[in-house]
Amino acid sequence: GAVVSQHPSWVICKSGTSVKIECRSLDFQATTMFWYRQFPKQSLMLMATSNEGSKATYEQGVEKDKFLINHASLTLSTLTVTSAHPEDSSFYICSAIFGTSLYNEQFFGPGTRLTVL
Amino acid sequence: AQSVAQPEDQVNVAEGNPLTVKCTYSVSGNPYLFWYVQYPNRGLQFLLKYITGDNLVKGSYGFEAEFNKSQTSFHLKKPSALVSDSALYFCAVRDIGGDDKIIFGKGTRLHILP
Numbered sequence: 001g002a003v004v005s006q007h008p009s010w011v012i013c014k015s016g017t018s019v020k021i022e023c024r025s026l027d028f029q030a031t032t033m034f035w036y037r038q039f040p041k042q043s044l045m046l047m048a049t050s051n052e053g054s055k056a057t058y059e060q061g062v063e064k065d066k067f068l069i070n071h072a073s074l075t076l077s078t079l080t081v082t083s084a085h086p087e088d089s090s091f092y093i094c095s096a097i098f099g100t101s102l103y104n105e106q107f108f109g110p111g112t113r114l115t116v117l
Numbered sequence: 118a119q120s121v122a123q124p125e126d127q128v129n130v131a132e133g134n135p136l137t138v139k140c141t142y143s144v145s146g147n148p149y150l151f152w153y154v155q156y157p158n159r160g161l162q163f164l165l166k167y168i169t170g171d172n173l174v175k176g177s178y179g180f181e182a183e184f185n186k187s188q189t190s191f192h193l194k195k196p197s198a199l200v201s202d203s204a205l206y207f208c209a210v211r212d213i214g215g216d217d218k219i220i221f222g223k224g225t226r227l228h229i230l231p
Contacts, residue, residue: 004160006160034219042223042224043207043222043223043224044161044221046218046219046220091158093161095160095161105151105163105166106151106161106163106219107163108153108160108161108162108163109160110160111158111159111160113158
């Protein structure tokens with residue numbers, strides 16, 4: 001199946017700093033990518049939908065100024081957690097749809113574990 | 118708005134026995150249903166999907182799921198469980214014709230006992 005990578009796989013940062021997480025589709029072009037957040041023993045919470053060349057669509061309750069999303073190319077989307085605080089510590093997962101059809105399944109990255117001290 | 122329910126937090130099955138992980142959904146339009154599996158500290162892996170056609174869908178690793186429109190269910194099944202099937206399983210639904218978002222269930226942890 002299609003491969004999606006994330007970098008870094010884990011990151012520890014101090015409170016107040018910003019952290020950038022990259023999501024790449026390695027062997028296909030992804031018009032649409034998604035960013036999720038997963039808390040321990042909980043389901044995935046959709047944070048935003050990232051469309052190449054346009055602004056991301058954020059879910060209700062997600063601060064767009066805090067979680068900056070950029071989808072600069074068909075193979076790369078980035079999530080920047082600005083001025084991170086301990087409550088931002090979580091497992092962040094991206095996914096991409098192979099092709100343009102909304103009927104195609106998502107392929108998920110391996111996730112990035114963020115720990116804010 | 119669509120929703121998906123996985124009524125069991127955990128399912129325990131002896132190795133070699135059949136397994137079922139339950140999922141029910143609610144949509145305003147037509148459902149597009151998925152099952153994903155997640156291993157510890159990993160992303161999700163696609164198992165199978167239902168769009169239309171045969172109600173019984175076969176997927177990866179010997180898993181299958183049956184779409185039941187009248188019961189609005191999409192239970193995941195496998196005839197003979199393996200210890201390596203132990204993981205966290207998520208059901209997801211996309212409401213085609215509704216708001217088109219993908220919503221995940223809370224997940225069911227499957228323990229296969231040797």
